[in-house]
């Protein structure tokens with residue numbers, strides 16, 4: 001039987017960024033990915049690193065701030081290891097909200113007109129956020145290359161079918177044979193109810209990639225819709241939020257409704273040409289917060305989970321990787337993990 005020190009089950013951004021963090025700390029890691037790495041929620045995302053979005057639950061603040069502080073290093077590490085570019089596409093956002101949150105300053109009509117002429121604030125508050133966005137397809141292309149360049153064994157087309165706790169370690173039963181691991185971390189995203197049996201579910205988001213010959217270098221966002229410029233006259237428009245199981249079909253009526261919402265926020269986008277559409281599955285827990293930390297209650301420190309990052313997993317990947325590495329190495333934690341504890345839910349069939 002092959003063996004590994006740490007097995008990571010799931011090769012999305014959460015699993016791959018954790019693998020990089022662990023290998024940098026001298027650990028030996030194998031990532032098991034059922035399909036192609038970073039080809040599920042992680043490639044489908046809009047790429048906003050929205051740590052200050054007032055729609056985010058307050059409990060996310062510490063993890064989001066930690067992640068944001070680590071994101072530039074993470075991005076540069078991926079670029080250096082892969083030799084591929086993962087550029088920042090935008091550096092600020094305008095948020096339109098019903099109320100001006102504490103600590104923010106209302107943008108003046110002149111400021112808005114100079115950045116996003118025509119933005120429809122319709123009596124609501126609008127304010128600037130210093131917040132970056134990256135392109136998830138660029139990140140998803142580079143990340144697996146970076147992971148392999150770092151010496152991590154990334155096994156694609158390798159589904160983990162069962163995990164057994166044994167006296168000498170943890171047996172990972174895959175579609176390509178069994179492995180013996182010292183520890184296992186589940187980063188199975190929207191599939192976490194299947195393995196390891198945590199209450200996470202898929203929440204679908206349909207998205208639009210559109211072209212429009214109109215300058216904009218700033219994300220526009222309301223609670224209903226967002227418009228993310230990718231440069232060169234291309235824009236991502238998102239997103240629906242649907243409980244539709246594992247269905248990833250795109251529906252024309254939903255896309256038209258999404259485009260109409262975008263045009264209500266910023267009328268010029270109503271003239272955009274749709275280039276492509278897709279849907280992804282956000283992993284969501286019952287309280288919308290991630291599920292992070294130890295899974296085994298006997299203090300063996302062998303089984304861990306990092307799932308259910310819902311709408312902010314791209315932002316939160318480097319912070320989650322740091323926190324999980326600290327957990328695994330028994331170090332002081334950078335973030336209070338209490339809101340994210342695995343045992344806050346009744347566990348169904350946790351292995």
Ligand code: FAD
Pocket residue numbers: 009010011012013014015032033034035036037038039040041042043044045046047048049050158159160161187188189190191195204205206207238239279280281282283306307308309310311312313314315316
């Ligand atoms: P995934 O990327 O889904 O990876 C999980 C992986 O586990 C999959 O590759 C799957 O094949 C694998 N797997 C599952 N079970 C097994 C098994 N048994 N064996 C082997 N492999 C297995 N976040 C942001 O921060 N900013 C945004 O702007 C943003 N926009 C979004 C827009 C949309 C439409 C969507 C869908 C999401 C968005 N998100 C955004 C959220 C973000 O994409 C997710 O939170 C994040 O990608 C979750 O990463 P993950 O690695 O947990 O999941």
Ligand code: GLY
Pocket residue numbers: 046048205238239282310311312
């Ligand atoms: N964070 C963007 C989305 O989930 O649609």
